[in-house]
Amino acid sequence: MARRSVVIIGGGISGLCAAWELSGGAGGPSDDAPRIEIIEASPRFGGAIATTEFAGHTIDLGADGFLARRPEATSLVSELGWASRLEAISAAGASLWLRGALTSLPAGLALGVPTSASSLRRVKGLSWSARRHARRDELFAHRLDVGDDATIGEIVRTKLGDELAYQVVEPLIGGIQAGRIDELSAKSVFPALLDAARSGGSLMKALRPKGPINPGPQAQSVTDGPAFYSLTSGVGSLADELVTQLRDRGVVLRPSTKVTAVRVARGEYRWDVDSLSTTTPADFVILATPAPVTSTLLSQYHHAFAALVDVPYAGAAMVTFHVATSHITLPPHGTGVLVPLGTAWTGSDSLVTTAITFLDRKWPHLARDGGVVLRAHVGRSDDQRWQDMSDDALRERVSAELTFLLPRFSKPDASIVQRWPHALPQYLVGHDRLVESARLESQRCGVALCGSAYDGVGIPACIGSGRQAAREALASIKLAGTPLS
Numbered sequence: 001m002a003r004r005s006v007v008i009i010g011g012g013i014s015g016l017c018a019a020w021e022l023s024g025g026a027g028g029p030s031d032d033a034p035r036i037e038i039i040e041a042s043p044r045f046g047g048a049i050a051t052t053e054f055a056g057h058t059i060d061l062g063a064d065g066f067l068a069r070r071p072e073a074t075s076l077v078s079e080l081g082w083a084s085r086l087e088a089i090s091a092a093g094a095s096l097w098l099r100g101a102l103t104s105l106p107a108g109l110a111l112g113v114p115t116s117a118s119s120l121r122r123v124k125g126l127s128w129s130a131r132r133h134a135r136r137d138e139l140f141a142h143r144l145d146v147g148d149d150a151t152i153g154e155i156v157r158t159k160l161g162d163e164l165a166y167q168v169v170e171p172l173i174g175g176i177q178a179g180r181i182d183e184l185s186a187k188s189v190f191p192a193l194l195d196a197a198r199s200g201g202s203l204m205k206a207l208r209p210k211g212p213i214n215p216g217p218q219a220q221s222v223t224d225g226p227a228f229y230s231l232t233s234g235v236g237s238l239a240d241e242l243v244t245q246l247r248d249r250g251v252v253l254r255p256s257t258k259v260t261a262v263r264v265a266r267g268e269y270r271w272d273v274d275s276l277s278t279t280t281p282a283d284f285v286i287l288a289t290p291a292p293v294t295s296t297l298l299s300q301y302h303h304a305f306a307a308l309v310d311v312p313y314a315g316a317a318m319v320t321f322h323v324a325t326s327h328i329t330l331p332p333h334g335t336g337v338l339v340p341l342g343t344a345w346t347g348s349d350s351l352v353t354t355a356i357t358f359l360d361r362k363w364p365h366l367a368r369d370g371g372v373v374l375r376a377h378v379g380r381s382d383d384q385r386w387q388d389m390s391d392d393a394l395r396e397r398v399s400a401e402l403t404f405l406l407p408r409f410s411k412p413d414a415s416i417v418q419r420w421p422h423a424l425p426q427y428l429v430g431h432d433r434l435v436e437s438a439r440l441e442s443q444r445c446g447v448a449l450c451g452s453a454y455d456g457v458g459i460p461a462c463i464g465s466g467r468q469a470a471r472e473a474l475a476s477i478k479l480a481g482t483p484l485s
């Protein structure tokens with residue numbers, strides 16, 4: 001009996017984790033694992049996570065950290081034997097650019113949403129009307145019928161008013177997915193917000209943590225452990241290490257090979273997976289590709305797959321600078337600066353920068369005497385101006401904007417531009433139904449879907465979805481009734 005075969009299409013963190021689980025996961029390598037092949041279109045594995053050498057540092061070009069309170073990423077790091085490389089974030093809080101000046105973000109935010117009117121007292125630049133909205137939410141909350149789902153914007157604007165929605169909430173929550181709060185689904189992006197809105201009373205009270213509210217950047221010691229982790233070798237090195245250990249487990253990794261079709265096979269295997277030059281037979285296929293690619297590859301089998309083309313993607317650019325400490329003054333606390341969309345710059349033009357991350361303040365392994373490493377985030381779902389700029393033009397533009405946003409920023413001695421076109425799926429209202437239908441159909445067909453398009457864009461969610469897809473594959477080929485090897 002031929003050995004069972006699973007093909008994984010897409011070698012980002014989700015696809016790599018599917019292979020890790022298939023090859024035995026924590027207890028691997030497993031003798032009865034199927035033959036596993038990962039087919040990746042680009043020359044490099046890792047997708048949206050990658051590191052590079054820059055000004056004497058190893059920096060991340062994409063994700064630079066992951067949530068600590070979800071277990072998937074920290075567990076994986078331990079399984080790889082890399083627990084000693086986990087590095088806790090070493091700063092908390094952030095600044096907000098509000099009415100032409102930097103102010104501290106309020107303490108006790110729930111994913112960007114204030115949880116008390118009093119926390120806004122020290123936020124300079126907020127109007128009295130915004131403060132009044134917050135007080136009114138605590139005392140006489142607006143009722144809102146959210147039905148099955150609503151946009152984050154609809155909930156926050158109704159409960160807390162436009163100013164808090166666009167000047168405080170959107171810069172953080174919209175920034176995570178490079179999207180707009182008026183488009184993003186509360187149910188899929190921030191279910192606790194939907195629950196809070198459904199409770200019918202004060203949004204802020206309903207979102208308040210049960211324990212003590214984090215009192216802000218100067219008082220980290222009262223929080224329960226770090227909020228985020230990175231790796232001392234950069235988040236991107238997680239993909240590199242997975243590739244190394246997967247090769248040792250006998251997984252076949254094929255870079256620079258774009259899958260063009262997933263066909264029903266006629267012979268012993270269920271599927272034939274085609275690239276331009278090869279065909280790989282498979283009993284089971286895991287699609288760890290962006291939703292529109294998955295849609296193209298599977299649309300002939302069911303309209304639920306075809307509908308995945310409706311998951312829109314936003315692109316973003318990251319421009320990282322190294323600057324001498326003598327040429328910059330940073331705010332005294334915090335991991336960076338958030339910039340509300342549409343912030344006026346020169347003439348009728350608005351800033352392209354949506355956030356700045358102080359990389360060396362967040363991650364101790366990047367700290368050096370005499371220099372600062374920071375990166376500017378550029379682009380939102382409805383602001384892709386950066387796509388029309390050359391790297392040099394983008395560098396110059398962002399550098400000029402940093403001069404405006406950060407006191408004394410000047411003469412960066414190194415910079416690097418990283419573009420991530422179509423990297424961040426936007427979970428719009430109805431996203432859960434698209435996912436549910438496609439998943440139902442995938443079970444029937446003998447394929448599994450995983451990746452940032454389905455269960456959350458963060459790295460822990462992607463790891464979890466890759467591993468879950470692998471468990472489905474193992475269950476399916478076991479059900480088929482033959483031994484795995």
Ligand SMILES: Cc1cc2nc3c(=O)[nH]c(=O)nc-3n(C[C@H](O)[C@H](O)[C@H](O)COP(=O)(O)OP(=O)(O)OC[C@H]3O[C@@H](n4cnc5c(N)ncnc54)[C@H](O)[C@@H]3O)c2cc1C
Nearest residue numbers: 010012013014041047048063064259423451452457458459
């Ligand atoms: C700029 C940026 C910053 C981020 N910051 C953070 C952060 O700090 N923390 C966090 O938790 N998350 C962050 N994220 C989100 C997180 O990094 C991603 O959601 C996650 O890495 C996506 O992994 P994935 O494997 O699902 O998809 P991807 O990484 O997109 O991988 C999909 C893979 O499929 C391949 N592919 C596509 N078509 C084909 C084909 N036809 N044949 C074969 N292969 C194909 C692609 O080349 C790609 O490698 C960030 C994302 C971006 C873009």
